[in-house]
Amino acid sequence: MNTTQPKKLSDIPLSVLDLVPILAGKTPADSFRTSLDLAQQVERLGYKRYWMAEHHNMVGIASSATAVLIGYIAGGTSTIRVGSGGIMLPNHAPLVVAEQFGTLASLYPERIDLGLGRAPGSDQLTAMALRRSLQGSVNDFPENVEEIITYFSSENSTSPVRAIPGEGLNIPVWILGSSTFGAQLAGILGLPYAFASHFAPTYLQAALKVYRESFRPSESLKEPYVMVAANAIVADTENVAHRLATSLFASFLNVIRGKSQPLQPPVENLEDFWNEAEEYSVQQMLRYTFIGNPQQVKENLQAFMDSTQADELIISSHIYDHPARVRSYQLIAEMRQTPEPVKFETTV
Template identity: 55%
Template sequence: MHIKKFKDIPLSVLDLAPVNEGSNAGESFRRSVELAQHVEKWGFNRYWLAEHHNMPGIGSSATSVLIGHIAGATERIRVGSGGVMLPNHAPLVIAEQFGTLEAIYPGRIDLGLGRAPGSDQATAYALRRTLQSSGDDFPQQVSELENYFSDKPVGRVLSYPGTGLHVPIWLLGSSGFSAQLSAIKGLPFSFASHFAPDFTMQALQLYHQNFKPSAALKEPYAMVGVNVIAADTQERAEWLATSSQQQMFNLMRGMPTTFTPPIDNLEEAWTDREIAIFKEKLDTESMIVGTPDVVREKLSAFINKTRANEVIINSQVFHQEDRLRSYEIVAEMME
């Protein structure tokens, strides 16, 4: 069996544009630009931003606007959505937005599509979605988007810009639905292992077993998400990881907040159950926390287990210098 090495596959970045406690969205976007410029220099392949709503700690709600901002501040790295939650939008609007982005930054834009709303019911209503929508029409919405980008679109309504631009469409998923749909449609697939690790292998198997070649893709291409928090010492890496864990617990409690700084004493802030969950998460394959040696070993194992064609890395770190250092450590492994 061929063992994949870091240099054999592209590595990419997933950015949720965290809004830090005591900061604001403007500062978050400045940090994202700085990160994008660094990871481009370090050889990362893509820089994706994710759509979320009604979450004070995540600044990437207007995803296409932020993609344009990042693309304008960089030169070569591909920039895209990881993803746009298509049920929140009319496909024509997304076609026009991403057609515009592709026209400004040709050959650099990706359109990753998710099926979940990325929000609660009240927010879904505010986004003008019908609350009866279950995402069952997602395949039809994807087909509509593909038509808008084709050379010879069918229908009276066309996307300008958009027509003939062939913006690459990816399907994103955390279960088997999008894995099978992307396989049947012959599209690249990105699995959210960074928050649904238990379904990773099943979804990837479904994708590979059902893949049908298409004009977009001749062979299956799977990108897998993973959380990486790397630091020069194990203690600092685990301390930095408490920020992202606090974010998760606050969401579980139904009380989302801005992105909080790391904490020293878990016992003072968390219940015994939450501490146990945190320690269990540190041992999962898709939550890699540690020194360069630890990260190299665990990320290599993750790559070879999943047989991923590409890995997209989420590093939710409060302090910008630590966030940059985390991605720099991974970049050093690519060399």
């Protein structure tokens, strides 16, 4: 079980959450190329996972066909694990998900993760277009998760419905969540749990407590395993980092206003763009956002790990400028006391 001793940032795996942003003035094809380049760079920097999330009907996010994109990233890398953070299960038949990830795991053995979420990742009208019906409810989620796990099981070989490929493969299934619902489900099923604290921080501590207390060892996992998400924007100077972060704040301001827009270039400040109420709302959503120079962010990330005692940290650096985004992940990797900085040049 987790001990009460806080983990050092240097002792835990670091992973990447890529929202595959579409930049103002660019195309989704540009986003795919920069995501692949980022994946290749963070692989060299020692990051453990590279996850992408399913979103639909958003002009600023290009990862709607998540399984296809996972194959593209996995095909362009060699060691880093690639997965979904996550697949929004209400949008898909469990068998289709099992077949897709069985195919991915067959192509890239021991490198594919399947993170599952119970939200649609879209508005209701888009959810209707995806599913053709909204008759299902959140109560279907646990059954659908168990159905996928059954399809991956070797014992399912005598079933009249089988996932080929998928059956008998080692495909880790994660539960993703932003409340205690997914935490309890992950605990009961003995699955690893990832909390979306990078945009939904309210129930972080409560969910971690529920998960750990409800955890039952399973065939795939003997002890609780928690990954927490944070936004981190790191630059060589504090001023540069805060300027880069204005793109992130502006994108969440658009969320509050119900406006969909490509990721915008940074600005000098946001005072002319939001009012006090909007600023407060954005700051609350982005409570676990750490901005600054390497020493500042290292201290804040360590405090975050002290408070959560998480086993892994997944980081989103939502930055408009691609070289600056890669640099942010490089500086974060160097916080793990890498003896010598990794030198590289981006290819896009």
